[in-house]
Amino acid sequence: MDxxxxxxxxxxxxxxxINGIGxxxxxxxxxxxxxxxxxLISFGLSVATFLQIxxxxxxxxxxxxxxFSVGSLHINFSFLVDQLSSLMLLIITGVGFLIHLYSAGYMxxxxxxxxxxxxxxxxxxxxxxxxxxxxxxVMFIGWEGVGLCSYLLIGFxxxxxxxxxxAKKAFIMNRIGDLGFLIGIFLIFNTFxxxxxxxxxxxxxxxxxxxAPFVLITILLFVGAVGKSAQLPLFTWLPDAMAGPTPVxxxxxxxxxxxxGVYMIARxxxxxxLAPDTMEVVAIVGLATAAFAALIALTQTDIKKVLAxxxxxxLGYMFLGLGVGAYTGAFFHVLTHAFFKxxxxxxxxxxxxxxxxxxxxRKMGGLKGKLPITFFTMLAGTIAISGIPPFAGFFSKDEIxxxxxxxxxxxxxxxxxxxxxxxxxxxxxxxxxxxxxxxxTHEQEHHLHESPxxxxxxxxxxxxxxxxxxxxxxxxxxxxHHWLQHYLAPVFASxxxxxxxxxxxxxxxMVLMAVSVGGALIALIYAYIKYVKNNQVPVEDTxxxxxxxxxxxxxxxIDEIYDALIRKPLDALSGFFYKVIDKMGIDGLxxxxxxxxxxxxxxxxxxxTGNVGFYIFMMVIGIIAILIYSLxxxxx
Amino acid sequence: xxxxxxxxQTIPLNEYILxxxxxxxxxxxxxxxxxxxxxxxxSVELMLNAVNLLLTAFSVYHGDAxxxxxxxxxxxxxxxxxxxxxxxxxxxxRNTNSIDINVLNRLKW
Numbered sequence: 021m022d023x024x025x026x027x028x029x030x031x032x033x034x035x036x037x038i039n040g041i042g043x044x045x046x047x048x049x050x051x052x053x054x055x056x057x058x059x060l061i062s063f064g065l066s067v068a069t070f071l072q073i074x075x076x077x078x079x080x081x082x083x084x085x086x087x088f089s090v091g092s093l094h095i096n097f098s099f100l101v102d103q104l105s106s107l108m109l110l111i112i113t114g115v116g117f118l119i120h121l122y123s124a125g126y127m128x129x130x131x132x133x134x135x136x137x138x139x140x141x142x143x144x145x146x147x148x149x150x151x152x153x154x155x156x157x158v159m160f161i162g163w164e165g166v167g168l169c170s171y172l173l174i175g176f177x178x179x180x181x182x183x184x185x186x187a188k189k190a191f192i193m194n195r196i197g198d199l200g201f202l203i204g205i206f207l208i209f210n211t212f213x214x215x216x217x218x219x220x221x222x223x224x225x226x227x228x229x230x231x232a233p234f235v236l237i238t239i240l241l242f243v244g245a246v247g248k249s250a251q252l253p254l255f256t257w258l259p260d261a262m263a264g265p266t267p268v269x270x271x272x273x274x275x276x277x278x279x280x281g282v283y284m285i286a287r288x289x290x291x292x293x294l295a296p297d298t299m300e301v302v303a304i305v306g307l308a309t310a311a312f313a314a315l316i317a318l319t320q321t322d323i324k325k326v327l328a329x330x331x332x333x334x335l336g337y338m339f340l341g342l343g344v345g346a347y348t349g350a351f352f353h354v355l356t357h358a359f360f361k362x363x364x365x366x367x368x369x370x371x372x373x374x375x376x377x378x379x380x381x382r383k384m385g386g387l388k389g390k391l392p393i394t395f396f397t398m399l400a401g402t403i404a405i406s407g408i409p410p411f412a413g414f415f416s417k418d419e420i421x422x423x424x425x426x427x428x429x430x431x432x433x434x435x436x437x438x439x440x441x442x443x444x445x446x447x448x449x450x451x452x453x454x455x456x457x458x459x460x461t462h463e464q465e466h467h468l469h470e471s472p473x474x475x476x477x478x479x480x481x482x483x484x485x486x487x488x489x490x491x492x493x494x495x496x497x498x499x500x501h502h503w504l505q506h507y508l509a510p511v512f513a514s515x516x517x518x519x520x521x522x523x524x525x526x527x528x529x530m531v532l533m534a535v536s537v538g539g540a541l542i543a544l545i546y547a548y549i550k551y552v553k554n555n556q557v558p559v560e561d562t563x564x565x566x567x568x569x570x571x572x573x574x575x576x577x578i579d580e581i582y583d584a585l586i587r588k589p590l591d592a593l594s595g596f597f598y599k600v601i602d603k604m605g606i607d608g609l610x611x612x613x614x615x616x617x618x619x620x621x622x623x624x625x626x627x628x629t630g631n632v633g634f635y636i637f638m639m640v641i642g643i644i645a646i647l648i649y650s651l652x653x654x655x656x
Numbered sequence: 657x658x659x660x661x662x663x664x665q666t667i668p669l670n671e672y673i674l675x676x677x678x679x680x681x682x683x684x685x686x687x688x689x690x691x692x693x694x695x696x697x698x699s700v701e702l703m704l705n706a707v708n709l710l711l712t713a714f715s716v717y718h719g720d721a722x723x724x725x726x727x728x729x730x731x732x733x734x735x736x737x738x739x740x741x742x743x744x745x746x747x748x749x750r751n752t753n754s755i756d757i758n759v760l761n762r763l764k765w
Contacts, residue, residue: 630761636687636696 025082025099028065028109029148031058035141043134052124055137059120059144063113070106077510079103081154092213100154100217104351104511108151108283111358115275116144118478122366123267125474126373136176136265143169147276151283155216156205159284163201163248166277167194173272174264186260193257197247201284204240211237221290225514234295241288242302245281251339252309255332256578262324266369269324274331274361279354282338286511289347293515303343303427307434310336312576314441318448319572321558322379323368326449330405331361333442337420340435345519346423347512348505352493353420355504356412359489360404363482367398370471370479371453375464381449382557386458390468393476395454397483402450404486406443406540414537415490422524422532436536444543451551452558459557497529664716672713679706693745693755697738704734 035058039051046054073080079102087095101109120140127136146169150162168191175187205215211233212220224234245251250258261273272278285292285302292299310333317329334357341350372379374391388395404411407418417439425432458465470476493504509516524532550556559565565573679702686699708727715723745755752759 632757632760633688633691640684640688 024065025069025080025101025152026084028062028069028113029145029152031062031065032141032144032148034058036138036145039134039141040138043132043138046134048128048133051134051137052120055141056117056120056124058141059113059117062144062148063110063117066106066109066113069101070110073101073103073106074507079510087157093209093215095155095157096216097158098154098216099152099158101152102511103508104283104286105151107351107355107508109148111355112144112147112151112276115358115362115482116140116147116271118481119267119271119275119362119366122270122369122475122478123265125472126267126369127265130265132176136173139169139172139176140267140271143173143272143277147280150280154218155214156208156220157215159287160201160205163244163280163284164198166272166280167191167198167248170194170261170272170277173268174261176264176268180263183263186257186263190257190261193254194247197244197254200240200242200247201244204237204244207233207237207240217287221288221514224290224294227294229294229518230296231294234291235297238288238292238295238298239301241284241291242298242305245285245339246305247281248284249278249281249335249339250309250332251281251305251336252312255309255313256575256582258332259325259328259575262322262328266324266365266372269328270362270365270369273328274365275358278331278335279338279358282335282342282350282354285339285342286347286351289512289515292342293345293518299343299345301343303340303424303431306336306339306341306343307424307431307438308336309333310340311434311438311441312336314438314445315572316575317445318441319558319569320445321381321573323371323381323384323449323453324365324379326381326445327361327364327368330364330442330446331357333438334361334405337417337435337438340424340431341420344420344423344427344431345515346420347515348493348508349416349419349423351508352504353413353416355492356404356416356486356489359412359482360401360486363397363401363479363486364405366475366479366482367394367401370394370475371398373471373475374468375460376467378460378464381452382560383460383464384453384458385456385460385557386454387468388454391454391470393470393479397476397479398450398454400483400486402446404490405446406544407439407536408443408540408544409533409537410487410490412486412488412490415493415495418533418536419493419495421536422529425528425532426524432532436539439536440539440543442543443540444547447544447547448551451547455552456555456557495529497526661716664713669713669717672710676706676710676713679703679709691756691758693748693757696757697741697745701734701738704730 035055038054039046043051069080079100082099082101084097084099087097089095120137123136123140127133130136143166146162146165148162150159150166153159153162171187171191174190175184178184178187208220209215212223214220214223227234247254258273258278262269264273292302313329313332313336317326317333320326320329334353338350338353338357341347341353370391371384371387371394374387374394375384378384400411404413407414409415421432421435421439424435458468493502495502571577683699683701683703683706686702687696690696690699708730711723711727711730715721715727748760749755
């Protein structure tokens with residue numbers, strides 16, 4: 021029964037190899053078919069695995085082979101499928117398949133069609149490796165692999181230098197995080213003598229909370245998560261990553277890869293639970309990121325940038341959830357976020373497709389009638405992300421906020437305000453895009469059309485999931501029994517008693533829900549009045565803005581600050597090294613040796629007079645000198 | 657053979673060493689002060705033969721024939737060296753109409 025699990029990642033890898041080799045020879049239909057079908061089969065196998073785990077409740081361990089042994093370090097290449105990874109498998113292969121299907125339509129006219137599918141398949145393979153690995157090293161391979169695919173796909177249209185720069189930015193910022201993760205793995209090995217989950221978590225559970233190694237290890241792991249999941253201060257790569265094709269933004273930079281950090285912390289939950297200080301840091305960073313990114317998203321005019329900052333903000337919510345101990349809630353949000361954010365990105369892609377590649381919302385508007393399917397599915401996604409019941413986002417966000425309230429009222433207040441912002445900017449995007457009059461050129465207006473079925477079907481499926489997906493975690497107070505919490509309970513079993521959850525009273529919980537829903541509704545109505553009733557459109561770049569708007573529109577000048585604080589000093593330092601150390605020091609030494617040789621030989625050259633008699637005389641002198649030298653021992 | 661050995665041994669070893677040293681020194685001085693290439697060549701031969709003489713004498717006094725065998729090698733070598741050396745001198749003469757080594761003063765860098 022366990023024999024087929026290795027097929028789940030291997031199938032997309034096969035797709036990568038077939039599509040990669042045949043990218044120029046296979047027809048576009050064949051490439052799309054192979055790429056999508058293999059992921060679909062993986063999805064089928066993932067469903068089978070999920071059903072098995074759901075019925076038995078037993079994690080499945082698949083030992084593939086001994087990888088290597090060095091000293092006391094033994095690494096098995098093995099997979100662990102438990103409740104957590106089985107759900108991740110479903111997201112990756114399920115959403116992944118829908119996005120493959122969508123790409124077949126979206127990328128149809130692109131010259132690099134075969135290459136694109138090869139990269140997508142490779143990404144799915146690495147992502148599956150990341151969640152399937154049963155030790156930190158296998159996870160790290162996947163972790164690096166998805167980073168590579170992210171780089172390749174952001175820079176997919178590499179002939180445009182700014183896209184290529186965005187790819188490099190993403191890769192380099194991820195590298196900072198990866199270094200933290202790697203050192204964290206070393207420390208784990210140093211502390212526990214193993215890097216297999218089972219050994220590490222088993223040993224950790226017997227240790228005392230707050231021990232020094234835990235704080236250090238978890239901080240380093242969190243640094244890794246910060247890089248991968250685009251949290252403060254390493255979040256600036258994600259908005260730039262929107263340079264990639266839209267399906268990539270949906271799959272990699274919304275649904276799967278950026279949630280790898282959340283998965284990693286949820287996986288290592290016992291380590292984090294034992295380090296309360298780190299938990300506090302995680303919560304604060306998450307909350308700050310959520311609020312900060314939401315503030316930026318308020319004024320963005322590029323439809324994909326709005327979604328990008330919203331992704332950063334939602335990831336911040338997930339980390340807030342992790343930080344306050346709501347592991348289930350955070351993972352729940354990963355799940356629902358994958359649905360509605362993939363939907364929103366794909367919908368945005370459909371809009372961009374319809375208006376001939378325009379991404380500026382100031383040049384859209386009035387698309388409701390022309391793109392009905394896109395409109396209704398994006399409406400579902402927007403309601404879901406805004407946290408309005410009974411759509412998916414409401415349940416997951418509410419669970420995180422409830423836990424934040426138990427932890428600290430400040431966290432809750434900031435969280436709710438951020439949720440209001442979320443609701444505002446999402447509806448702002450929806451209104452600017454779909455309501456009012458079309459503001460683009462005449463030619464674009466003539467060209468407006470609904471996308472082909474291969475693009476709308478994924479939208480519809482994801483919209484349905486965004487609507488009903490939240491019910492897997494319906495809290496008891498709303499008549500559910502929170503299936504997800506019971507399902508995931510074994511994964512967090514050792515953390516739960518340490519966290520010492522207190523229960524909220526039913527009335528408090530009701531009030532909390534009412535507050536967040538009310539906030540979202542108020543923001544929605546405000547956006548409606550501003551952008552539909554009064555027909556406001558964000559001003560052009562040339563016009564004056566108020567100070568706060570300007571700050572937000574320019575992303576608080578974070579890129580410029582990094583530029584001034586990090587890039588410029590580094591540039592100056594490397595300039596110094598180049599001019600002084602390299603040019604003068606090292607080059608001076610090498611050139612000096614050469615010059616010295618030339619100068620001294622100029623003097624020595626004069627000894628060679630050309631007089632043969634002198635040569636012979638010197639030879640005799642030399643022989644006598646050698647003779648004296650070798651007779652020394654007799655003389656003394 | 658016995659006679660020859662005995663005849664050699666009638667003269668003390670010191671005399672041989674002295675004779676060899678004198679011949680060798682004559683060779684060295686000849687090489688150093690003469691300018692005629694052929695004379696220099698002859699001086700080199702003198703040095704070689706001084707060594708040969710010494711080797712033979714030691715060989716006899718030691719009762720070990722390998723020293724004499726060595727002398728034959730040196731003679732063969734000297735013959736080969738002479739063949740090449742004289743050829744070079746002939747070439748020099750054809751080019752410069754002289755065998756004065758001071759004429760060859762462009763052997764420098």
